[in-house]
Amino acid sequence: VFITRIKKYKIMNDIHSFGKDMIFMKSKKEIAVITGATSGLGLAYAERMAADGYDLIITGRREEIIKANAERIMHEYGRSVEVCITDLSDEEGVNKLIDVLNNKNISILVNNAGFGLKTKFIDTNYCDVKRLLYLHIMAVTKLTYFVLQSMKQRNKGTIINISSDGAFAVLPKNVVYSSSKLYTINFTEGLHMERADYDIKVQAVCPGFIDSDFHSRAGMSVDKTRKGIFGFQQPGDVVNRAMMALKKNIVVCVPDKGGKLIRLIGKYMPRKMFYKFASGFSENATAKHV
Numbered sequence: 001v002f003i004t005r006i007k008k009y010k011i012m013n014d015i016h017s018f019g020k021d022m023i024f025m026k027s028k029k030e031i032a033v034i035t036g037a038t039s040g041l042g043l044a045y046a047e048r049m050a051a052d053g054y055d056l057i058i059t060g061r062r063e064e065i066i067k068a069n070a071e072r073i074m075h076e077y078g079r080s081v082e083v084c085i086t087d088l089s090d091e092e093g094v095n096k097l098i099d100v101l102n103n104k105n106i107s108i109l110v111n112n113a114g115f116g117l118k119t120k121f122i123d124t125n126y127c128d129v130k131r132l133l134y135l136h137i138m139a140v141t142k143l144t145y146f147v148l149q150s151m152k153q154r155n156k157g158t159i160i161n162i163s164s165d166g167a168f169a170v171l172p173k174n175v176v177y178s179s180s181k182l183y184t185i186n187f188t189e190g191l192h193m194e195r196a197d198y199d200i201k202v203q204a205v206c207p208g209f210i211d212s213d214f215h216s217r218a219g220m221s222v223d224k225t226r227k228g229i230f231g232f233q234q235p236g237d238v239v240n241r242a243m244m245a246l247k248k249n250i251v252v253c254v255p256d257k258g259g260k261l262i263r264l265i266g267k268y269m270p271r272k273m274f275y276k277f278a279s280g281f282s283e284n285a286t287a288k289h290v
Helices: 002-027 040-051 063-077 091-101 126-154 175-197 235-247 257-268 271-288
Strands: 031-034 055-060 081-085 106-111 157-162 200-205
Touching: 031 040, 040 055, 040 063, 040 106, 040 235, 055 063, 055 091, 063 081, 081 091, 091 126, 106 126, 126 157, 126 175, 126 200, 157 175, 157 235, 175 200, 200 235, 257 271
Parallel strands: 031 055, 031 106, 055 081, 106 157, 157 200
Antiparallel strands: none
């Protein structure tokens, strides 16, 4: 009986120790950070990362919606989800997120937050121009710089920057957006070359039209039932293609045929011909939705 009690005590003690280890392991779980995860592509990335076993830190501005999404993801995938309500289009908002990320084991950063403008540059409110440029360029740069420090120490990590097929071929009324997304590609390709000594992956994803609220929130009228090469893609499909490309170490991922065509047009069409083509395309698109 005495020996049996000793064995029982040892087993219970082992279970207790194992429980403590499990708690410790859980607190060290790898984390994926996704900005702009309230809807669309950001939400699809959040769902994919949770399905892949990552705990999440997600950002957005529409508190009620993003918190509801967080609750759903926690129940469906069994991962912890921390929500940071912040506007990343200014320095204060970015610093708020960095405070949340401080001393956390960030394995993946998805710089997805963004918005578009629908007017010609000269007719656009300059405050909106500054907000867009800060969000698409400075916020991406600062957040990437911050997480890279710990990724470098651990010799492990992934950074995914969401660009656009619009980066390959600028259009009227898309000047600032397109230019900022071209920065995203150049920045990502440069990082890819610089990180050669480390096991850190970087990728720029350049999707075309996505079935989300991106256009409606910018006041743009679009036909989401449009089919064909420039039809609207489902966010989850775009994420799946991009993640497959990441596994193949494809740095600049263009996940749809329409984007691949735009890339070719922007690269090879003679400039005078391109200016005429792009201007006509923009005018026709505007006329259809006035």
